[in-house]
Each structure stands twice: as structure tokens, then as C-alpha cells.
Amino acid sequence: MRVILCNTYEELSKNAAKLVASQICLKPNCVLGLATGATPIGMYEELVRLYNAGEIDFKDVVTFNLDEYYPISPDNPQSYHYFMNQHLCGRVNLAPENVHILNGETDDPETECDAFDALIESCDGIDLQILGIGRNGHIGFNEPDDALNTSTHITDLTESTIEANARFFDSIESVPKQALTMGIATILKSRKIILLANGKEKHDAVSQLLTEEIDTEVPATMLKVHPDVVLICDREAYGDVD
Ligand SMILES: O=P(O)(O)OC[C@H]1O[C@](O)(CO)[C@@H](O)[C@@H]1O
Numbered sequence: 001m002r003v004i005l006c007n008t009y010e011e012l013s014k015n016a017a018k019l020v021a022s023q024i025c026l027k028p029n030c031v032l033g034l035a036t037g038a039t040p041i042g043m044y045e046e047l048v049r050l051y052n053a054g055e056i057d058f059k060d061v062v063t064f065n066l067d068e069y070y071p072i073s074p075d076n077p078q079s080y081h082y083f084m085n086q087h088l089c090g091r092v093n094l095a096p097e098n099v100h101i102l103n104g105e106t107d108d109p110e111t112e113c114d115a116f117d118a119l120i121e122s123c124d125g126i127d128l129q130i131l132g133i134g135r136n137g138h139i140g141f142n143e144p145d146d147a148l149n150t151s152t153h154i155t156d157l158t159e160s161t162i163e164a165n166a167r168f169f170d171s172i173e174s175v176p177k178q179a180l181t182m183g184i185a186t187i188l189k190s191r192k193i194i195l196l197a198n199g200k201e202k203h204d205a206v207s208q209l210l211t212e213e214i215d216t217e218v219p220a221t222m223l224k225v226h227p228d229v230v231l232i233c234d235r236e237a238y239g240d241v242d
Pocket residue numbers: 035036037038039040066067131132133134135139140141165
């Protein structure tokens with residue numbers, strides 16, 4: 001795993017956006033796997049800036065989002081549909097038919113998840129997957145457990161994730177208790193992966209990732225089997241602070 005250590009969140013965001021922009025320039029019809037949460041917001045800001053400067057074009061780019069709460073309406077400002085529209089899709093020329101986000105309102109989650117994996121396969125897989133990391137080491141919403149699901153699936157959120165994400169909701173009671181998420185194999189099939197982490201809250205997860213053996217109780221450690229992962233993190237997350 002290559003590590004790019006950054007001094008600031010701005011530097012982290014620009015480095016991540018630069019790698020995404022290079023992917024788009026190399027392959028204008030590339031398939032991107034996208035993440036939500038607080039961490040990638042700066043990267044999306046930078047991508048929008050590059051788009052407005054005429055440096056990248058999203059016309060033929062295809063996207064698949066990692067996860068979505070369940071149940072949740074796409075109109076809910078805390079849904080990942082809403083997030084993506086606000087931070088990227090509504091601000092660049094991504095074609096709506098090329099944007100794929102799991103439906104948090106489906107009454108048949110299993111069929112929804114199977115169809116999502118099949119659609120990724122039919123697009124010849126993900127070229128570049130962006131990931132954040134949960135405080136407990138989750139990637140997507142693959143929570144620590146004694147076994148991990150390989151394909152896209154519905155999952156229960158842990159108390160730790162519900163508490164961490166309550167900051168985005170009116171109250172902890174409003175945080176959905178479940179989510180739909182790409183599975184570990186869905187993520188690992190991506191040709192290249194960028195993992196973003198900033199802030200001291202992520203230090204334990206990052207240090208477990210870098211120092212521990214593969215362990216389903218720290219789902220991010222599964223990334224160690226992938227040949228092309230870049231961790232872009234700040235010094236607080238890395239632990240390199242005075
Ligand atoms: O960037 P944050 O808000 O700390 O979230 C960490 C990760 O957890 C999630 O909320 C769940 O997948 C992701 O969206 C994010 O990458």
C-alpha cells in the first residue's frame with residue numbers, strides 16, 4: 001500500500017482529486033466508485049473546480065456509489081443521493097443515467113443489491129474506487145464482524161457507526177439502523193483504490209490498517225490483498241504529530 005502523507009486537509013483533497021482527474025483524462029469513459037461522508041467533501045470541491053476550469057469532463061464518466069442508508073428517501077438531506085447531488089452530480093456534467101446509487105427506498109433490498117453488482121459487472125468493473133474509513137475500520141458500510149459479506153448487501157450498522165454519523169442528523173434516533181453497501185469483493189475487484197483518512201478520530205483505524213494482519217474485525221485490513229491501493233492521509237490520522 002502506497003501512503004501519501006499530507007500536512008493539511010486541503011493538500012489531501014487536492015492529491016485525491018488529482019488522481020481522479022488523471023483517471024478521467026486517461027480514460028474519459030472510466031467507471032468511478034464514489035464515497036460519501038465528511039472526508040471526501042474537499043476532493044469533490046476540487047473536482048468541481050477542475051471541471052469549471054475546463055480541465056476535466058464528466059460527460060462519459062460512469063459512477064457507482066459505495067453505499068446508502070436504509071431505509072431513507074433520496075430527498076432526505078442526509079441520504080447519500082442528496083449528498084452526491086449537492087457535492088458533485090448537480091455541479092458537473094455527469095449524465096444522470098451514468099450515476100448509480102443504491103435505492104434506499106427499495107422494498108426488495110436483495111434484488112436491489114444483486115442488480116447493482118450485475119450493473120457494475122456489465123460496465124466491466126470499477127476503474128478507480130474512492131473510500132473513506134470509519135472510526136471502527138469499516139469501509140463502505142462493511143462493519144467489523146467475524147465474517148464479511150463479499151457482494152453488495154443489506155447490513156445492520158454498529159452502535160459506533162450510528163454514534164459517529166449522528167452528527168449529520170437531528171438526533172441519534174433519526175440515524176437509520178441499516179444500510180445497503182458494496183461488499184468487500186465488490187470493492188476489491190476495483191482496479192485501483194484510493195483510501196482517504198483525516199483527523200485524529202481516524203488514527204486508531206489507520207494504524208490498525210498499517211500495522212495489523214488481515215482481520216475481519218478491522219474491515220479496512222482486507223485492502224492489504226489488493227495490489228494497487230493508495231492511502232492519502234493527514235498527519236493526525238497517520239499518527240505523525242507532536
Ligand atoms: O468521512 P466520514 O464522515 O468520517 O465517514 C467515513 C466513512 O463512513 C461512511 O460514512 C460509511 O460508508 C462513508 O460514507 C465514509 O467513507
